[in-house]
Amino acid sequence: MTVQLFPHDHLDHLIREATRRDPRITHALAYGSFTQGAADRFSDLEYFLYLPDPTRLDVPAWVGGVLRDSPFRIRHFFVNDFGTPNFVLDGLLRPELHAETPDRLADLAGWPAAHADPTRMSVKDTDGRLAGALRRLGTRAQPDPAAEAQGILDRLLGWLVFGANVLARGERIRAHELLAWELGGAALERYARTTGPLDRLEIHYAEAWAWTAELAAALGLHVPPDLAHDLGRGLRR
Template identity: 25%
Template sequence: MLFQKKLIERVKNKCELDNHIASALMYGSFTKGEGDQYSDVEFYIFIKNHMNANFDSNTWIKELFPVELIFFNEYGTQVAIFSNLVRGEFHFLPEQKMGVIKDFKPTGVFPNPEKMFIYDSTNKLFPLLEYLNEDDPIRKTDENINFAFNSFVNYWIFGINVLKRGEYARSLEILNGVQKQILQLMRIQEDTVERWLNATKNLEKDLSKRSYEKFRAITANLNEKSIKQAYTNSIVLAESLHVDLSKEYTVGIEQQLLSKLHTLLID
């Protein structure tokens, strides 16, 4: 059995036996049937209100399996690196904050409640998970397409200007923003919008081979020629996406503006 599945079972059993725990859920790859030996495991664990102040989350995690490291990342998530270097992410919150689950809704498509359910003593968790399983967020909209095109232009001009200044590392970093907007447009084009926010996840399977090769052409190494070629290719790809998506959606940005970007590539 995969360690991650053992971890899920251990968390479930510990929640059932620990009087501090009000309810718990998991999210991520294993709830969608996509988990493997390389996957993280992520949990939300809600502590009974009157016990929250004295709850020791570090000790709770250490009692699951041996750990090498526990820390809070930049998002406030408690990350555990277990002794076999598998990652776990834990959100410990008081029971009174269970309503935060509804805030997950805009972030993606969620599996059925049984896949996310770990433990509940409140009878509140399942209705919240069912709410997540209702109608999926609509991604294929004029608003999303226009935001992606507008953001593409913004990132592109920013990135090419710092490139021409000689800041290659910074231009390469900004290229990530260019790529994200292009990927969201490509996902709309190919109707693979389930992974909207994390657009690179599972890209090798989600995109057609032809589109994947087009995306590969807008990636770069840390040298001026490679970065400049990626920005050049990204304009061509954006122009192609504009032509295609304009057939079905109302795209506010003019093709002429995308073509005008080429002028900034002239030394």
């Protein structure tokens, strides 16, 4: 069941209608948790707007026009580290809008296919190219968690070693950041034991390694014995 999120739904409607009315925009799509049915009241709204000459679209002015007769007010505007315009509205609601040329529709072929919903993502499509790209994205084979488990563990071990070395070097803030894995459900309680003050990072890294070893054993995954020995010796609780 789709959860209705006001004011997110209201803002999404305004942006979609504005893109459809703007003759400069040939294609537009929404993406992220809002199109996946996984959004909550803290989620952002994210869009790609495609037009032949993106320099003709003054994004701050365009968004200001979209919101002119609405209950939303722009409280802050900034361009993020990736060059994307971002806005902060009342209630800390944050829309993000990319402006690209239509040839960048080809980039969709490299997007993650999991949870892609072409129907909810498509906002405007003047020639069918967006529909084709989203259709191909939606029909791509979904990842098999069982088949990917070993690869995920291998990458996790790499990050754990990276963080342990950073911690040993004395870069405690960077080491703290490297513990920030995204988890949900019951795993959050265990995750809480891997985080805490900077002066206890040795304990948290030891807990992170212990948890990783337990998960690997439970799933029948392979941890190189020499690596397990070195991590166990270097990360003692």
